Amino acid sequence: MFFKKLFSSKSTLEHKNMDLIPETRDKMSAEFKKRLQDSADILENEIGISGMTLFSIGTLIDKNMLHRDIIDPLKDLPFDSMQKIMEHLSIGEIDQSSSMEKAVKAALDGCVIIYLEGNSTVLLAKIPSEVGRSVSYSQNESLVIGPQMAFTESIMTNITLVRNYIKNSSLCIENLQAGARTNKLVSIVYINGIASEQMVGSLRKRIQEIKIDGILDSSMLEQLLAENSLTIFPQMALTERPDRVSDWLLKGKLAVFVDGSSLAIVCPQSFMEFFQSMEDSNVNWQIATFWRLLRFIALFLSVFFTALYVASLTYHYEVIPQTLLFTLSESRAKVPFPPIVEALLLEFIMELLREAGARLPTKVGQTMGIVGGIVIGTAAVDAGFTSNILIIIISLGALGSFVTPSYTMGNVIRIIRFPLIILAGCLGFYGMMYGFCFLLLHLLRQSSLGSPYLAPFYPPRFADWKDSIIRLPLSFTNKRPDLTMAEDEYKYDPIRAKKHT
Amino acid sequence: MKAQFQPNPQSLLSTFIVFFIIHSIQVGIGIQGFQRIIFFEAKHDAWISVIVAGLFTHIVVMIMIKTLHLYAPTDIYGIHIEVYGKWIGKIVNSIYILYCLWLFVIVLINYIEVMQTWVFPVVPTWLFSISIVLLVIYGVNGGLRVIAGACFFSFILSIWMLGLIGFPIRFTDIHHLLPVMESNITSILKGAHKMTLTIIGFEILYVVYPFLKEREKVTKFAQLGIAGTNLLYLIVMLITITYFSPGQIENTIWPTLSLFKIVKLPFIERTEYVAVSFWLLIILPNLMLYLWAALRGVRRTFEKKTKGIIWLFSFVVILASLFFNTRSKINHFNDLFASIGFYVTFCYPFILFFLALIKKKITSLKEK
Numbered sequence: 001m002f003f004k005k006l007f008s009s010k011s012t013l014e015h016k017n018m019d020l021i022p023e024t025r026d027k028m029s030a031e032f033k034k035r036l037q038d039s040a041d042i043l044e045n046e047i048g049i050s051g052m053t054l055f056s057i058g059t060l061i062d063k064n065m066l067h068r069d070i071i072d073p074l075k076d077l078p079f080d081s082m083q084k085i086m087e088h089l090s091i092g093e094i095d096q097s098s099s100m101e102k103a104v105k106a107a108l109d110g111c112v113i114i115y116l117e118g119n120s121t122v123l124l125a126k127i128p129s130e131v132g133r134s135v136s137y138s139q140n141e142s143l144v145i146g147p148q149m150a151f152t153e154s155i156m157t158n159i160t161l162v163r164n165y166i167k168n169s170s171l172c173i174e175n176l177q178a179g180a181r182t183n184k185l186v187s188i189v190y191i192n193g194i195a196s197e198q199m200v201g202s203l204r205k206r207i208q209e210i211k212i213d214g215i216l217d218s219s220m221l222e223q224l225l226a227e228n229s230l231t232i233f234p235q236m237a238l239t240e241r242p243d244r245v246s247d248w249l250l251k252g253k254l255a256v257f258v259d260g261s262s263l264a265i266v267c268p269q270s271f272m273e274f275f276q277s278m279e280d281s282n283v284n285w286q287i288a289t290f291w292r293l294l295r296f297i298a299l300f301l302s303v304f305f306t307a308l309y310v311a312s313l314t315y316h317y318e319v320i321p322q323t324l325l326f327t328l329s330e331s332r333a334k335v336p337f338p339p340i341v342e343a344l345l346l347e348f349i350m351e352l353l354r355e356a357g358a359r360l361p362t363k364v365g366q367t368m369g370i371v372g373g374i375v376i377g378t379a380a381v382d383a384g385f386t387s388n389i390l391i392i393i394i395s396l397g398a399l400g401s402f403v404t405p406s407y408t409m410g411n412v413i414r415i416i417r418f419p420l421i422i423l424a425g426c427l428g429f430y431g432m433m434y435g436f437c438f439l440l441l442h443l444l445r446q447s448s449l450g451s452p453y454l455a456p457f458y459p460p461r462f463a464d465w466k467d468s469i470i471r472l473p474l475s476f477t478n479k480r481p482d483l484t485m486a487e488d489e490y491k492y493d494p495i496r497a498k499k500h501t
Numbered sequence: 502m503k504a505q506f507q508p509n510p511q512s513l514l515s516t517f518i519v520f521f522i523i524h525s526i527q528v529g530i531g532i533q534g535f536q537r538i539i540f541f542e543a544k545h546d547a548w549i550s551v552i553v554a555g556l557f558t559h560i561v562v563m564i565m566i567k568t569l570h571l572y573a574p575t576d577i578y579g580i581h582i583e584v585y586g587k588w589i590g591k592i593v594n595s596i597y598i599l600y601c602l603w604l605f606v607i608v609l610i611n612y613i614e615v616m617q618t619w620v621f622p623v624v625p626t627w628l629f630s631i632s633i634v635l636l637v638i639y640g641v642n643g644g645l646r647v648i649a650g651a652c653f654f655s656f657i658l659s660i661w662m663l664g665l666i667g668f669p670i671r672f673t674d675i676h677h678l679l680p681v682m683e684s685n686i687t688s689i690l691k692g693a694h695k696m697t698l699t700i701i702g703f704e705i706l707y708v709v710y711p712f713l714k715e716r717e718k719v720t721k722f723a724q725l726g727i728a729g730t731n732l733l734y735l736i737v738m739l740i741t742i743t744y745f746s747p748g749q750i751e752n753t754i755w756p757t758l759s760l761f762k763i764v765k766l767p768f769i770e771r772t773e774y775v776a777v778s779f780w781l782l783i784i785l786p787n788l789m790l791y792l793w794a795a796l797r798g799v800r801r802t803f804e805k806k807t808k809g810i811i812w813l814f815s816f817v818v819i820l821a822s823l824f825f826n827t828r829s830k831i832n833h834f835n836d837l838f839a840s841i842g843f844y845v846t847f848c849y850p851f852i853l854f855f856l857a858l859i860k861k862k863i864t865s866l867k868e869k
Contacts, residue, residue, distance in 0.1 A: 316620075318771045360506055429778035430620065437785055444650040445643040458650040459515060459659075 011409075019099050025053055025117050032113070035104045041189070047071055050078045052085070055113040062110075065091075065127040070112060082123055085114060093126035108183070135161070140407060141241050143341055145282045155185055157257040158242070162189060162255070165246035170194075176207050178221065178258075182214040185259040186221065194252045196485040199268065199449055203254055218261040223255075225265070227447055232415065234268040234408040235448040244278045252486030254449075270483050271443060272468050274409035275299065280471055288471040295403050298468055302400030306343050307424035307432050309393050314340040315428035315495045327389070334384035340425030342386050346394045347417065349376060354398070356415075455483045463476035504583040505575045506711050506801065513700040515601040516647045516718045522790070523726030525652040528733065530611040531699030533780075535734070535756040544693030545677055545747065548738045550616050550692030553861045554700055555731030556695065561850050562727055564704060566720050568854045571861055576708035577853075578801040582679035584856045591802055600845055602814060605791040606703070606821045607838055609633060610831055612784050613822065619758065619777045631820040633781070633788065633800045634815045640789045641796065641811065644711055647730060648793055651788040659783055663733075665772055666757070668764045672778035698835060699734065702787065704846050706792040738816060740833040792818075 022028040029044060032055050036042055043058040051076065061388060073088045095111075097103055098121045103113050110128025122313040135157065138150035151158045159173060178186045186207055200322045203225070210224050219238055226235040239245060240263055240380070242446075245255050256265040264378055275295045280288040312319055313328065320328065335342055353372035357365040373395075380386050397417065404410040416439070423431035446453035456464030461482040466472040481484040539547040557827075572580055577597065582590035613629045640647055661686070706723055713719055741756045753759050761773040795814060796807045825831050 060788045132543065134729075172585060263549045316771075319769050319774050321765070321767065321770050324768065427624070428620065429775060430616065433778045433781045434636065436633060437782055438639070440654055440782075441636070441640045441643065441647060445642075454650065458653050459518075459646075460653065 010348040019101050021098055021100055021103070021115075021122055022116060022121055023118065023120075025051060025115070027054070028115055030365075031100060032104070032107075036107075036226075047075050048079065049078060050080065052079060053115045053117075055107065055115060056111070059109050060108065061112060062112045062122055062127060062129045063129045067113060069127065070125060071116070082119055082121055083114065085116065085123060088361070089123075089125060090475065091125045091479060095124040095126075095136055096121050097124055099124075122257060132157075138241055139238060141244070141278070141405065143277070143279045143282065146279055147241075147243050149242055151242060151262045151264060153260050153262050155187060155261075156258050157256050158262075158264065158419040159187065159189065161242035162245055162249070165242060166191065167250060171249075174204065176204065178207055178210055178211050178212075179215040180211070182216065184215050186215075187250065187257045189257060191249050191252075193249070194486050194488050195254055196252065196487060199485065200254060203256070203267070203449060207256070215258065215261070216349045217264050218256065218258040218263045220257065222265045225450075230447075231442065231446055232412050233268065233271070233407070233443070233446060233453070235446065235453070236265050237269045237406065237409060238263045240264075241278055247281065249276065250491075251483030252480050252488075256438065266469070267415070268447075268449035268483055270448065270451070270455045271446075271453050272457070273330065274406040275404060276354040277405035281474070285471050288422065291470055292471060295405070298400035299413060302397040303417055303420060304398050304432065305393050305400075306347065306390075307420040307435075309390060310339045310343050310421055311424035311428045311457070314425060328387070330390050331387040335387055336384070338425075338432075339390075340421065342390060343394070343421050343425075344418070346380070346386050346390055347421065348396050349380075350394055351414070382419070451483045451485070456481065504579040506579055507574050512645065512712060513556055513714045514645065514712055516713050516715045517722050518653065519706070519713060519719060520726040520729070522709060522786075523654050523704065523723055524647055524729050525655045525732040525783070525786040526702035526705050526790050527700060527727075529608055529702065529784050530615070531701075531805055532734065532737060533611075533615060533757045534753075535696065535699040536738055537750055537753060538695045539738070540742070540747070540750045541691045542695055543684050545690055545742055545826040546682060546729070547742060548678070548735060550696060551688050551731070551734050551738045553689060554693040554696035555727070555848065556704065557735070558700055558727050559724060562706065563720070564703070564850045564854050565706055565725065566710075566848065568857050569617050569707065570716075573716055574709050574711040576709075576797070576801065577704075578798055580853065582802075583588055584860050585855070594798055594802040598795045598802075599794040601791045601798065602818060603838060604842075605788055605795070605818055606700075607791055607835065608784055608826070609818065609822050610812050610825045610834070612780065613776055614828070614831055615758070615780070615781045620644060620754075620774055626823055626826050627819070630819045632767055633820055636785065636816055637788045637792055640785070641793050645709070645793065648786065648789045651668065651789060653811050655747055655782050655786045655799065657746060659779065662776060662779070665703075665761055665764050666737060666778070669740060669744045671762075675743055677746075678739070690835070694843060695848065696734075700841045701732070701842050701846050702790075703704075704850075708797050713748070737755040738799045750830070751765050760822040786823060845853050 022031050025046075025276065032044075033039075033042060035133075036057065041057055041059040043054070043056045043061075045054040047054065048053070049237050054070065055065075070089065071089055073083065073090070077088065079085050086094065086096075095106070097106070103111075103122055103124060106124040106126070107113055108246070109126070109488050111124040111126045114123035114125060116122075117199050126292075132154045133152055137148050143147075149161060151161065162172065168191065172188075172190050172192045172195075174188040176186045178184050178189065182261075188200065188203060188207070206225050207221075210221075212224065215221050222234075222236045223229065224236060237238070237248075245266060249255060253266050255267065256267075276292065280291060283291075313332070317325060332339075335359050340410055348379060349372070353368060353376075356372075359369045377391055381388055381391060398414075401410050401413045401417075404413060420432060420435045423435045426433075427434065444458065450457055455461065456468050462480045463479055466482070467481070478491050480489055480491060523869065536547065538551050569575065570677055571812075572583055575583075578594050580595070581593045584590070585593055612633075616629060617626070640651055655687065683805060702722075705708065706719075710716070710719065713732045735755060740760065741750065745753065745756060747761065748778070758773045758776060761776045762771060764770065764772040767774075796811060799805060799810050800807050827835050864867060
């Protein structure tokens with residue numbers, strides 16, 4: 001409701017205001033200052049002999065360029081029309097406008113407004129200051145084999161990186177704006193002819209329909225775009241790797257970039273794809289398959305292993321073979337708590353350690369790991385707080401959750417452990433199975449941009465199983481995944497490819 | 502209401518899903534203990550009864566699909582209205598809705614009984630029934646697509662159990678089966694009749710049918726589903742007869758679960774505990790499909806929104822499950838249902854087919 005109000009009041013304001021460029025220099029100066037709340041960083045340079053004035057926001061423009069490319073060529077020359085000024089400027093991005101609103105918006109985007117008294121239009125020359133860092137290594141999704149570049153906070157750099165991977169005229173970049181107050185530039189990137197037009201349409205509609213005052217990062221936008229905001233599972237991928245985005249674009253997915261964010265949103269995304277890494281396609285298929293199976297086992301291990309321990313020790317010790325039961329009861333002999341308390345306690349310590357490690361600077365973080373792992377671990381066992389075996393199980397589970405290539409999905413896996421442990425502590429195997437069934441139904445009910453979340457397993461698309469939990473050689477997978485509903489189903493024509501080889 | 506029903510194209514399912522739907526709705530609680538009931542009638546020829554019942558099921562499914570083809574696209578509720586007229590049709594539909602709910606209760610109480618007997622003797626019935634029904638509601642609210650997905654995963658994820666059933670094969674004695682055909686035809690047929698409660702469920706095809714994409718392929722996949730179930734039952738029956746002695750079978754209420762008992766792996770033994778809990782995933786599609794079918798009935802017959810009805814039905818079902826809480830009551834309830842279910846599932850499709858055929862002839866004659 002609030003956002004609606006905000007939106008409508010703004011649009012009526014626009015209509016009421018006179019949107020023309022004022023006729024005299026003083027009026028223009030006053031209007032410009034009024035619109036920008038008399039900010040201290042407003043620049044006003046009067047140059048030349050014909051009453052030309054430059055208006056700009058000093059903090060948003062490159063001052064070297066202002067002097068070299070605008071003031072130097074224009075000073076000391078008489079001008080009477082905008083056309084002549086334009087001829088003397090050597091700036092790539094230059095625009096003409098007769099609307100004050102547009103001029104102010106351009107100024108906020110890093111433009112210099114060139115105003116000539118008596119003219120109803122102004123020139124907008126774009127010389128934005130380059131704030132930001134250069135392209136650097138990928139930190140969160142690092143690979144051994146593969147390109148090392150990661151996106152930066154500049155949307156132009158990011159799109160340049162993608163364009164460098166896909167040198168194709170069909171690569172489409174659509175600019176939109178989101179956030180009533182932040183006016184962030186949001187770009188949808190897709191390959192025309194591959195990406196499903198229906199999906200592009202629905203994504204565009206969703207971005208346009210967002211009613212919020214400010215979007216600061218793409219991860220915020222992702223939450224707003226997701227179909228089901230109540231689920232814990234991420235429905236769209238966030239990645240910082242240009243090669244990953246390019247790979248996905250070629251599969252028919254859509255990417256969304258937000259200015260000022262180093263993460264690209266990619267959708268539609270299926271559950272299985274969160275467990276795939278870019279490195280999988282850079283190594284041999286046997287190794288990739290092994291990794292994927294490993295990650296899948298790790299997923300089950302980290303979600304169910306602790307719960308299994310709690311369930312079988314609380315209710316079903318009959319299922320544990322005798323020899324194993326001896327070892328287990330021996331290590332648990334001194335522990336005064338029931339298994340569920342023991343497990344929750346250790347899991348909690350584990351989460352504490354992880355969170356502390358994440359918040360601290362890297363060097364201190366490593367010490368944290370040693371303190372937690374060795375000191376707390378051994379001390380807890382010596383003190384008779386927990387059993388040795390549980391420590392092994394918990395660390396295995398934690399290790400399993402860190403194996404997941406996607407950080408967002410890794411978080412989810414760690415959190416859904418807790419309800420499962422509690423269910424296992426209350427109702428044993430039945431409780432665990434109950435949790436599993438709920439998760440299954442929950443995942444079945446989710447969708448990502450209209451595509452089923454559990455694809456390609458359900459609805460079963462056997463052709464896509466070749467690149468899911470396993471990965472067959474690249475030459476086997478000439479079809480694009482069904483998930484993306486690609487306009488062009490085939491990556492290459494299988495019959496023609498055979499003839500050539 | 503209209504007799505015909507065409508769902509919107511987005512909610513259509515691929516036809517081969519019907520294989521998983523049929524298979525997973527048939528396999529439920531029955532498989533845990535059907536051997537003993539049939540053994541009482543047909544003795545060591547019980548496996549022949551399984552085959553006979555299976556073959557008969559194939560015929561019934563054929564007739565069902567023929568009936569549906571007559572008025573396609575439609576479901577049983579539409580056919581009822583078409584054949585019996587508006588008012589009698591509504592009454593028959595209501596009976597069919599109750600039948601679906603009854604099936605729901607049968608599955609639920611039998612599972613809870615197994616749960617309480619094998620794993621949690623002191624956990625009260627209401628806890629199980631309320632928790633399971635809540636899960637079912639969550640699934641049913643997701644629509645047929647989610648339910649079919651649960652059927653699919655329930656099939657895929659329980660394949661490993663077949664491996665456990667294979668464990669006792671080492672201890673089987675094939676001579677238990679000999680001499681073949683010692684029992685007379687009547688007892689074998691009686692045994693086949695007793696298969697009703699185990700093999701029942703495929704009548705869901707009557708309700709699912711309009712939601713399938715390619716209707717001409719339904720026969721193939723539905724019959725395949727039936728064949729899969731029959732094969733499974735036959736294997737389980739053969740292993741049971743050859744593993745247990747006749748006296749043991751007669752004294753074992755859940756022979757299938759007893760078969761799990763002897764499985765011993767380095768890290769796990771007494772797998773029946775795991776199996777009984779895992780059975781939740783196997784009965785879940787059953788429960789969801791029955792509730793969904795009942796809700797479809799309400800939607801089609803009375804053209805009402807089902808949001809409130811689902812809670813009403815759940816309430817009724819939970820109450821019923823609380824009432825049937827002892828072995829003798831459940832047994833009585835099962836027997837009563839088996840005798841009625843036999844007529845509804847195996848005889849009624851033939852009657853409906855002929856009625857529908859006659860009705861179609863009459864209307865076409867009238868038009869001429």
